[in-house]
Amino acid sequence: xxxxxxxxxxxxxxxxxxxxxxxxxxxxxxxxxxxxxxxxxxxxxxxxxxxxxxxxxxxxxxxxxxxxxxxxxxxxxxxxxxxxxxxxxxxxxxxxxxxxxxxxxxxxxxxxxxxxxxxxxxxxxxxxxxxxxxxxxxxxxxxxxxxxxxxxxxxxxxxxxxxxxxxxxxxxxxxxxxxxxxxxxxxxxxxxxxxxxxxxxxxxxxxxxxxxxxxxxxxxxxxxxxxxxxxxxxxxxxxxxxxxxxxxxxxxxxxxxxxxxxxxxxxxxxxxxxxxxxxxxxxxxxxxxxxxxxxxxxxxxxxxxxxxxxxxxxxxxxxxxxxxxxxxxxxxxxxxxxxxxxxxxxxxxxxxxxxxxxxxxxxxxxxxxxxxxxxxxxxxxxxxxxxxxxxxxxxxxxxxxxxxxxxxxxxxxxxxxxxxxxxxxxxxxxxxxxxxxxxxxxxxxxxxxxxxx
Numbered sequence: 001x002x003x004x005x006x007x008x009x010x011x012x013x014x015x016x017x018x019x020x021x022x023x024x025x026x027x028x029x030x031x032x033x034x035x036x037x038x039x040x041x042x043x044x045x046x047x048x049x050x051x052x053x054x055x056x057x058x059x060x061x062x063x064x065x066x067x068x069x070x071x072x073x074x075x076x077x078x079x080x081x082x083x084x085x086x087x088x089x090x091x092x093x094x095x096x097x098x099x100x101x102x103x104x105x106x107x108x109x110x111x112x113x114x115x116x117x118x119x120x121x122x123x124x125x126x127x128x129x130x131x132x133x134x135x136x137x138x139x140x141x142x143x144x145x146x147x148x149x150x151x152x153x154x155x156x157x158x159x160x161x162x163x164x165x166x167x168x169x170x171x172x173x174x175x176x177x178x179x180x181x182x183x184x185x186x187x188x189x190x191x192x193x194x195x196x197x198x199x200x201x202x203x204x205x206x207x208x209x210x211x212x213x214x215x216x217x218x219x220x221x222x223x224x225x226x227x228x229x230x231x232x233x234x235x236x237x238x239x240x241x242x243x244x245x246x247x248x249x250x251x252x253x254x255x256x257x258x259x260x261x262x263x264x265x266x267x268x269x270x271x272x273x274x275x276x277x278x279x280x281x282x283x284x285x286x287x288x289x290x291x292x293x294x295x296x297x298x299x300x301x302x303x304x305x306x307x308x309x310x311x312x313x314x315x316x317x318x319x320x321x322x323x324x325x326x327x328x329x330x331x332x333x334x335x336x337x338x339x340x341x342x343x344x345x346x347x348x349x350x351x352x353x354x355x356x357x358x359x360x361x362x363x364x365x366x367x368x369x370x371x372x373x374x375x376x377x378x379x380x381x382x383x384x385x386x387x388x389x390x391x392x393x394x395x396x397x398x399x400x401x402x403x404x405x406x407x408x409x410x411x412x413x414x415x416x417x418x419x420x421x422x423x424x425x426x427x428x429x430x431x432x433x434x435x436x437x438x439x440x441x442x443x444x445x446x447x448x449x450x451x452x453x
Contacts, residue, residue, distance in 0.1 A: 011037060014073040017200040018056065021065050022210050022441065025056055045076060061207060068204040071184045072191050077113065089139065092118065097145050100174050101152045108174070112181035115140055120186050130193070133179075133186035140182075142175050209440040213295035213412045214384075224298055224440060225337065231444055232305030238448050239309050280405070280452035281376050284315040285322070285365060287383030288343055289356040295412040296382045297340045299443065304329045309451075314372050320357035322364045323347035358385060358424065359393030366396040373403040378452045381409040381432065385418070385425040392424040397431050408450050410437040 015030050036051040049070055057066055092115060099107040120136035149171050150164075191199040208223040216224065255271040284303060286296035300315060307313055307329070317325045325343050343349075373379060379400060385392075401407050409432045411418065411425055418425035418434075428434060435450075437443050 007037060007042070008034070010073045013197060013200075014052070014069055015056070017069050017073075017197065017204075018066065020201050021069070021204065021206060023057070023062050023065065029056055042074075045074065048074065065204060065207055068184070068187075069200050072187060072196050072200045075188045075191075076109065077188070078192070089119070093140065093145065096140070096142060096178070097148055097152070100142075100145060100149045100171060100178070101156075103174060105177075108178050109181055112178060112185050115182055116185045116189065120182075120189075131186040131189040133183040136182050136186065137179060142178055146171050146175065209444075211440075212438045213298065214291045214438070216294055221294055221298075222337075225301065227440060228298070228301045228305055231440070232302055235302075235444065235448055235451075236306055236309060239306070239451060280310055280378055281312045281374065282310045282314075282452070283372055283377055283379045283404075284313070285362070285379065285381045285383075286315065286317045287319070287356055287358070287361075288317045288340070288349065289319040289354070292356075292382075292384050292412060293340055295410075295437070297343075298440070299380075299382050299410070300325075300329060301339065302443070302447065306451075311376075314369075316365060316369065316372075317343050317347050317349060318356075318361035318365075319349040319354060320360050321349055321351055322361045322368075323349060324369065355388045356383070356386065357390045358383070358387045358428075359391040359396070362400070363393045363396040366399045370399070370403065373400055375403075375405055377404050378450075379404045379407045380450075381407070381428075382412075383409075384411055384413045384423065385409070385428050385434075386422050387424045389422050392427055394427060394431060397428060401431055406450075406452065407432050408446075409434040410443070410446065411435065412438055414438060 011034060012030075015025050015033065019025055032055040033052050036055050037048065040048050040051045042048060049067070052070065053063065053066055057063060092111065095107070096111050096115075098104075099111060115136050116131055116133070119139040120131045120133065122130060122132055122135060146168065150168060153167060153171075154164075187199060187203050190203070208220055208227060211220050211224075250272065252271045256267050256269075259269060259271055260267040282303065284300065286300060287293075288296050296317070303313060303315070313329065314324065314326045315329050316322050325347050328339060328342055328346070397407075409428060411434055413423070413425070413436070415436045417423065418429070419427075425434060435446055437446055
């Protein structure tokens with residue numbers, strides 16, 4: 001295989017994997033990337049990285065995915081370093097401390113390779129069973145070097161006063177960058193053994209909008225909160241466009257045919273029914289128990305940002321009791337990071353136990369808040385439909401369905417898990433239109449399609 005063919009295969013593999021991770025890349029952009037490779041060459045890897053990023057990416061949020069995939073298809077090295085000398089932990093930590101003190105990026109890269117080679121292999125001898133960045137960092141403990149590095153820099157530069165806090169932040173950034181280099185090196189070693197395509201698809205963390213609500217960590221939840229306002233603006237634009245199109249109304253066949261009499265029966269001018277512009281009403285029923293609460297809270301924040309698109313929005317939260325939380329969704333009533341805590345502290349959501357009970361909560365809604373649902377109301381139920389073996393209370397759901405204009409159920413669990421264990425999803429799905437909604441990407445698509453106009 002020629003070198004040119006090998007580079008072309010790496011580039012097409014890179015593009016294909018980026019598409020798997022949800023980055024839209026067309027044929028024209030792929031051709032531009034190939035021209036960038038031809039113009040930049042392979043001598044300067046970082047220059048090549050920036051050139052491909054410029055031709056393939058659409059926004060800064062896609063950069064973490066790109067960097068991880070690029071490191072696998074265009075690695076900084078091949079194989080393990082050729083040395084038989086056993087790694088000395090103390091010596092490696094001393095050299096790492098010096099590199100962190102001076103900010104020597106090239107040295108940090110070499111130390112990451114050496115650390116994985118010496119301490120990252122697992123199996124009967126270094127490497128045969130695989131490579132682990134977690135094991136490497138557990139042995140090396142780079143975070144414990146912060147105080148020593150800080151003192152070394154102070155000794156070189158003298159006291160810095162207020163800048164000491166900035167200095168510690170800079171040292172933490174350098175340590176975090178080294179941790180990422182260790183993870184990249186371990187991934188590269190595994191990819192050489194198991195195949196680049198497989199590791200690139202499975203070992204690269206997805207973007208925030210593709211992370212499952214039920215498995216999102218704190219950092220990912222914080223990132224999701226930052227996407228609420230931009231996503232809401234985009235959805236509001238779509239809803240406004242749909243509303244403008246719908247305002248034109250459908251064809252009034254009788255008036256169109258009557259008007260065609262003057263043209264010999266040829267309908268030269270279509271007459272449309274005038275549609276009375278009425279903003280719809282929205283009711284949200286949100287399970288805020290356990291891991292499902294992250295999904296419900298994000299959806300509440302999104303609807304809060306879209307509040308002006310509806311004549312009325314009412315929100316209800318429940319675990320095994322239900323309570324109205326509309327007041328907390330008013331603009332300025334609760335900061336995004338405080339909404340969940342305030343709902344749990346101010347609303348009456350539980351009785352004598354903390355596990356969710358859909359049957360009791362939905363029955364209480366139908367009895368206490370039945371007037372909230374009318375012929376113009378669209379109801380969204382947010383939850384996994386896991387009843388903890390309690391009665392699902394299907395009659396209460398039928399009552400809500402009979403009163404509402406539309407009822408939709410957004411379920412954050414994978415469709416394959418519906419009806420397993422204590423899930424009553426399939427029973428509810430017989431009465432309500434239920435949709436799988438596991439991440440922001442699916443949620444934004446569903447909201448744009450299902451929200452009433």
